[in-house]
Amino acid sequence: MxxxxxxxxxxxxxxxxxxxxxxxxxxxxxxxxxxxxxxxxxxxxxxxxxxxxxxxxxxxxxxxxxxxxxxxxxxxxxxxxxxxxxxxxxxxxxxxxxxxxxxxxxxxxxxxxxxxxxxxxxxxxxxxxxxxxxxxxxxxxxxxxxxxxxxxxxxxxxxxxxxxxxxxxxxxxxxxxxxxxxxxxxxxxxxxxxxxxxxxxxxxxxxxxxxxxxxxxxxxxxxxxxxxxxxxxxxxxxxxxxxxxxxxxxxxxxxxxxxxxxxxxxxxxxxxxxxxxxxxxxxxxxxxxxxxxxxxxxxxxxxxxxxxxxxxxxxxxxxxxxxxxxxxxxxxxxxxxxxxxxxxxxxxxxxxxxxxxxxxxxxxxxxxxxxxxxxAQVNPWLALPRESLRPAVAYLNEQAQPDDLVYVYYGAEPAYRVYQNDSPLETTYGTWFRQLPTPEKLAEIQQAINSAPRFWMAMSHIHQQEDAELIQALATGTPSYLVVDQFEAENAAVFLFVRAP
Incomplete structure (x- = not known):
């Protein structure tokens, strides 16, 4: 050798x-x-x-x-x-x-x-x-x-x-x-x-x-x-x-x-x-x-x-x-x-x-x-499936009043449960209703909030333009609710709705 x-x-x-x-x-x-x-x-x-x-x-x-x-x-x-x-x-x-x-x-x-x-x-x-x-x-x-x-x-x-x-x-x-x-x-x-x-x-x-x-x-x-x-x-x-x-x-x-x-x-x-x-x-x-x-x-x-x-x-x-x-x-x-x-x-x-x-x-x-x-910030062809609900939830917690209700959009439920596992706010989780017509979606939200004077809606994993669809439906429904505050992040948002006089 x-x-x-x-x-x-x-x-x-x-x-x-x-x-x-x-x-x-x-x-x-x-x-x-x-x-x-x-x-x-x-x-x-x-x-x-x-x-x-x-x-x-x-x-x-x-x-x-x-x-x-x-x-x-x-x-x-x-x-x-x-x-x-x-x-x-x-x-x-x-x-x-x-x-x-x-x-x-x-x-x-x-x-x-x-x-x-x-x-x-x-x-x-x-x-x-x-x-x-x-x-x-x-x-x-x-x-x-x-x-x-x-x-x-x-x-x-x-x-x-x-x-x-x-x-x-x-x-x-x-x-x-x-x-x-x-x-x-x-x-x-x-x-x-x-x-x-x-x-x-x-x-x-x-x-x-x-x-x-x-x-x-x-x-x-x-x-x-x-x-x-x-x-x-x-x-x-x-x-x-x-x-x-x-x-x-x-x-x-x-x-x-x-x-x-x-x-x-x-x-x-x-x-x-x-x-x-x-x-x-x-x-x-x-x-x-x-x-x-x-x-x-x-x-x-x-x-x-x-x-x-x-x-x-x-x-x-x-x-x-x-x-x-x-x-x-x-x-x-x-x-x-x-x-x-x-x-x-x-x-x-x-x-x-x-x-x-x-x-x-x-x-x-x-x-x-x-x-x-x-x-992702410099590549125009890259679109990652990410959803920034954490900062949106942090904003909600900073701005919410003790008697506020929270309606959690169905796509946001898993992440919201992780980030808000001990929230004192009254919270309702929506069902997976993307296949329903808009009036039925509106009816579910209205039943959940029970004519409350104001409520928050937390959203992530948003399907197509469903956020705009729900905002419009609540604005034209009876009673009518208008967005008075909001925080939007990547594929996530929280909206504060107040009942119109």
Whole structure:
């Protein structure tokens, strides 16, 4: 052995280890930048309220459509504080941890350079940073997806008892955290079965059977405790009519490219944006295709990584086609690391032309930087789903009189309950009446305020122009109410109404 060569390899590994640690640290810092500045929006507030459920009832909350593990991670924090920073902190840490895991996963595939570049893309990913600053399970989903990829790779590579235990635990935790992770499992499991078949190792067959028996029993428990309820609620709320019914199977297959661009590529690269045309996602789609070809042509042993992405996308399309699960966007975040891996592979494919490789890499990073949520003030194409009810509620509390009533618009209820959990003001929460005609909406408000001389209406998560609609209806109703004071923030407001003489 050449001692100098060994020393050089060790030095490079040490340098790479430091680079990935620094990159992970910087990724976490970026995710902490401004994490507590914005209020909880509708979905976040609902998650916070679920986490405030007393023990042990929090174990069995079926409101919403997700299993319990993420909620249990939030539970101890929620008992101490409902501060935005602390409740969003787990999301930021999981998102930063995913940067590190993405490198570890690909380094185990003997692709350290692609792994390092994938980690860079994960670090600057606009969609990753957005969900790192939200009380939601989506950063945890990406983290768990990488944990599954690593666990399956470790079993294929070595297959020790500890590896099988890790894989079993990773799968159960994933299924008990987010149902969407299940669609990543078929292709990973098939690849594992194929390799075990090639090895003809009976000991591994026994471990495979034992692991899947335990996983199967855990799914049975999950089904009878929560999954059966979630299936009914989820299918009803999302209106998942099979695509082979409407618009029909042939038309749906023809639209697969649109589903891919809108549901996957656009959301992974320019989320919550209104970029004119589809030129941006088309560029990323071409880069993804180049990366796919490179991984298969450069090394046949890594071609399965390309298959992981495209097969999982096909599975997600199929389950939407038959009406089981929504397609794309946040529901497809489990394949995000695979997507960035393909982008990284495309950049590495240009290594013979360093200028082109650097240019492509800089372009891919720059696009992500421009769509960071922190850039919302300067990016004209970015429209984040945020709702600033906290300052509106603070204004209401400063201006309200002891005898004032508060009517809470249905979309504001979750966040209002979080921010006003001990308010002395008499409060009525409105029903979800967006489907009703205006006279019926007015009748509900009038019944709630009972001809009071003055009342406040708190609003967020406002549907279309419903705020203007309700203000006009109250002004023309009997009795008539006019707005005499108001505070408006981002997608949120409070209005003080006084009865007209």
């Amino acid at each position: 050449d001692i100098s060569t060994g020393s050089t390899t060790s030095l490079r590994k040490t340098q790479t280890d430091w680079i990935i640690l620094v990159l992970t640290g910087l990724a976490i810092l970026v995710r902490l930048w401004g994490i507590g500045q914005h209020s909880f929006w509708f979905d976040e507030a609902r998650e916070v309220l679920r986490s405030l459920t007393p023990w042990p009832d929090v174990l069995f909350v079926t409101d919403g459509a997700d299993p319990p593990i993420y909620r249990l991670l939030l539970f101890p924090i929620a008992q101490l504080t409902v501060n935005e920073f602390w409740l969003r902190l787990p999301s930021a840490l999981f998102s930063g941890g995913a940067v590190y895991l993405s490198y570890i996963w690909l380094a185990k595939q003997k692709l350290p350079t692609i792994g390092l570049l994938t980690a860079l893309f994960m670090a600057v990913s606009s969609v990753q940073i957005y969900y790192a600053q939200e009380v939601s399970q989506y950063s945890f989903v990406v983290f768990l997806a990488l944990l599954l990829l690593i666990s399956f790779a470790q079993v294929r590579r070595r297959g020790a008892v500890a590896d099988w235990v890790m894989l079993t635990v990773a799968i159960i935790v994933s299924l008990y955290s987010y149902y969407g992770l299940a669609w990543l499992l078929p292709i990973l499991d098939l690849h594992l079965m194929w390799q075990l078949w090639q090895r003809k190792d009976r000991g591994q067959y026994g471990r495979f059977f034992t692991a899947h028996l335990i996983i199967g029993l855990s799914i049975v428990v999950l089904y009878f405790t929560q999954l059966n309820i979630h299936i009914n609620r989820f299918s009803t709320n999302k209106g998942l009519e099979p695509l082979f019914v409407d618009p029909g199977w042939l038309a749906s297959v023809r639209q697969f490219d649109n589903y891919l661009l809108d549901g996957f590529i656009s959301f992974f690269t320019v989320p919550f944006s209104s970029v004119p045309g589809q030129w941006m996602p088309l560029i990323f789609l071409v880069v993804t295709a180049v990366g796919s070809i490179y991984l298969c042509r450069n090394n046949k042993k890594t071609c399965h990584l390309t298959l992981y992405f495209w097969a999982t996308v096909a599975i997600l399309f199929f389950v939407r086609f038959i009406g089981i699960y929504p397609i794309g966007q946040r529901y497809a975040l489990a394949v995000l690391p695979l997507f960035f891996m393909l982008l990284a592979a495309a950049v590495i494919s240009l290594k013979r032309w360093p200028v082109a490789a650097y240019a492509l890499g800089i372009f891919l990073v720059s696009v992500q930087l421009f769509f960071w949520p922190q850039m």
